[in-house]
Amino acid sequence: xxxxxxxxxxxxxxxxxxxxxxxxxxxxxxxxxxxxxxxxxxxxxxxxxxxxxxxxxxxxxxxxxxxxxxxxxxxxxxxxxxxxxxxxxxxxxxxxxxxxxxxxxxxxxxxxxxxxxxxxxxxxxxxxxxxxxxxxxxxxxxxxxxxxxxxxxxxxxxxxxxxxxxxxxxxxxxxxxxxxxxxxxxxxxxxxxxxxxxxxxxxxxxxxxxxxxxxxxxxxxxxxxxxxxxxxxxxxxxxxxxxxxxxxxxxxxxxxxxxxxxxxxxxxxxxxxxxxxxxxxxxxxxxxxxxxxxxxxxxxxxxxxxxxxxxxxxxxxxxxxxxxxxxxxxxxxxxxxxxxxxxxxxxxxxxxxxxxxxxxxxxxxxxxxxxxxxxxxxxxxx
Numbered sequence: 001x002x003x004x005x006x007x008x009x010x011x012x013x014x015x016x017x018x019x020x021x022x023x024x025x026x027x028x029x030x031x032x033x034x035x036x037x038x039x040x041x042x043x044x045x046x047x048x049x050x051x052x053x054x055x056x057x058x059x060x061x062x063x064x065x066x067x068x069x070x071x072x073x074x075x076x077x078x079x080x081x082x083x084x085x086x087x088x089x090x091x092x093x094x095x096x097x098x099x100x101x102x103x104x105x106x107x108x109x110x111x112x113x114x115x116x117x118x119x120x121x122x123x124x125x126x127x128x129x130x131x132x133x134x135x136x137x138x139x140x141x142x143x144x145x146x147x148x149x150x151x152x153x154x155x156x157x158x159x160x161x162x163x164x165x166x167x168x169x170x171x172x173x174x175x176x177x178x179x180x181x182x183x184x185x186x187x188x189x190x191x192x193x194x195x196x197x198x199x200x201x202x203x204x205x206x207x208x209x210x211x212x213x214x215x216x217x218x219x220x221x222x223x224x225x226x227x228x229x230x231x232x233x234x235x236x237x238x239x240x241x242x243x244x245x246x247x248x249x250x251x252x253x254x255x256x257x258x259x260x261x262x263x264x265x266x267x268x269x270x271x272x273x274x275x276x277x278x279x280x281x282x283x284x285x286x287x288x289x290x291x292x293x294x295x296x297x298x299x300x301x302x303x304x305x306x307x308x309x310x311x312x313x314x315x316x317x318x319x320x321x322x323x324x325x326x327x328x329x330x331x332x333x334x335x336x337x338x339x340x341x342x343x344x345x346x347x348x349x350x351x352x353x354x355x356x357x358x359x360x361x362x363x364x365x366x367x368x369x370x371x372x373x374x375x376x377x378x379x380x381x382x
Contacts (some may be wrong), residue, residue, distance in 0.1 A: 004035070005025070016172075024088075027361075036078065041056055088112075089111075096141070109146045111148075114164075117277045117279055118138075138162070148165075176351075179290045183266035186267070197227055199218075210276060218247060218249075228331060231251045269330075280301040291345045293337055294313075294340075298316070298317070
């Protein structure tokens, strides 16, 4: 089996799609599965003969996703020489379109991933009136594909309601050796030597993450817990606005990577996450693997991770009051915090990447074993 992967976001960008792509390609190498990746040039520093890049510009309201200007003739020439058996499109923009076009012309099966709730994002950028058109486009795109992989049942249900066919669930895993409680150290003390308790948020600093909910809650919590700090790890278009609030006890670390990120999770006490737009919630699982109880909005893909009263506390979407109560409850009860943290760790230990990636390969095998007439017919005149 030979595989061609198409994505509109890639290293060194920091997001869930990039991390998942890196996991997939590493596993393909381990399993000796030949593959190529077609992606915008996102500034990767290390050349890779498996990766073909194209000029690109930032999507205006979502710079983590690039709009590539691909040369389809180049893609076609490369793939004609490579002779893939299957294409996997991870995003629905220009690179994904090239993938579906090539598959259609050559009667090849296509697996697509649904990774980002872009229609939901639109209202946060004051263009919510385009939501219907966005869903129409996604329905057209995904219904060309032989299989549409959703990270959670919640996300799959959304797609089914939007008449997107051929759906299945392919979850996400976590490296529980890398994200682990034993990584705890004094790293956060470098930022706030006078603080003894750390609430943590990790993710993009952008309107669709509902960070106003955290900051509204923090305005009250910080007065009740002067010994606590709120650590904001990440970056994005809202960073300057949030920093200008000059909220007491808030620490902005920017993006962290590797051992610094693992230490930040493990050295915190409670993970807080107000986003309602996640298709999965990778950072929630990273926090759980690190032994943190989670306070999060019970919405989107996070609902499939958060077990209220077990590995964390579920809040109503966009409820600062719920978040205040949960933060104070956990800060004031070490026994509860330890129990939930332990249960969060146990939950994460059941989500190994090995089994999940083998499941993806099984999907690939099943799709490639379908007889050719089951795949899309080429367009007239091709």
